[in-house]
Structures are given as structure tokens and as C-alpha cells.
Amino acid sequence: DTGVSQNPRHKITKRGQNVTFRCDPISEHNRLYWYRQTLGQGPEFLTYFQNEAQLEKSRLLSDRFSAERPKGSFSTLEIQRTEQGDSAMYLCATDTQYFGPGTRLTVL
């Protein structure tokens, strides 16, 4: 247990629906990262927060994706109008080294 929790662990949704994932990091870690991992691949960087400021966004993060980290604590990742290609494991990490268990998204 790394101390980073993610909810839900699994999410099945229909194409076109919106989904939101939550990450609760280790409280004293300022940096929070979101990654996406598809089957057979390594995690791909999506976005990064330093406290509440979103400092970098990957070009993988289309305008359907939005992430927030209010008050520099927990973070949410929302995907609007989901597509089948969004099916993946979404991982949250703090300080690069501590990963949560991930949220597996399946878009039908």
C-alpha cells in the first residue's frame, strides 16, 4: 500500500457518457501526476500538478479531458463524451514514485 488511493477501481460506461475519477494522494506530497496505461504498454503521462496548479498537460489530453486539484489535496480527472479509445487504466502518482492502484475504465 503506497498511501495513494483511487476511486472507483473499475468503471464501465457507455460511449458518450461522462466519467470522473478521484485520486487521494499522500498528504505531504505536493506533486501529483495522472497517467494512462493501455494493455501491453507503459504508463503515458497525461498531466501534472504542483499543489493546486496544473503545470503541464500532454497532447494526449484532448479537450474532452479535464483535471483539477482544488486546494492542492485530492485530484479529479473527468472525461466527457467518452469514446471506446478511452478504455484504459488511469493511474495517479505522487512525487513520481508512489502510484495508486488505478481506475480501470471500460467504454462499451
Add this chain to the structure above:
Amino acid sequence: AQSVTQLDSQVPVFEEAPVELRCNYSSSVSVYLFWYVQYPNQGLQLLLKYLSGSTLVESINGFEAEFNKSQTSFHLRKPSVHISDTAEYFCAVSEREAGGFKTIFGAGTRLFVKA
């Protein structure tokens, strides 16, 4: 731009045999290097890391990795593997950017230990 190449997608090996999982990276600046392990249906766990100092780093379960700056490599080794080492192993490289660190992962190497 940085990149990470894990040269083997799968490595089958017999129990108690030695194993080496290869990782090469490209970067123009100083980097931090990591190996992560992912067991089936679980998240990533940090196995070991190189930040500075001794180029040979070890994990608590017998793995070790050596940072070779001239060859830009960070290969992972274990002298005798167990069935329980069967997992996916990811090499990762972090380099400092404005505001923090950005980490790039390799595609992973699936280690399969056979009895």
C-alpha cells in the same frame, strides 16, 4: 526529448536462473532512473531507483540495477529468480523540467518464471 527503450518485451526464464532486463534511455540532461514492477491486476510498485551517488542500486527482494552513463543504460538484474517474480517490469526516466519532474516509461518487459 527523452525516451526509454526496453529491449525485450518478454523474458521467459527458469526458476533459480539469473535474469537481466535491459533498459536504455536517451536524455540530454541529468536524469533519475527507476524500475517499477506491476503484478497482474495491481498498480505499479517502485522496485528501485537511482538518484545520485553509487551507480549500483539494490532492492529488498534481491534485484539490482546499475546506472551506466556512458552507455545510457539502467539494466535490472537478479542472480536467482523465483516464481513469484513473474510480473511486468517498467523502466522509467525522470528529468527536471520547469516546475518539477517529468517521467517517461518504457513499454515494459514481461518476466515469466517457469518451474
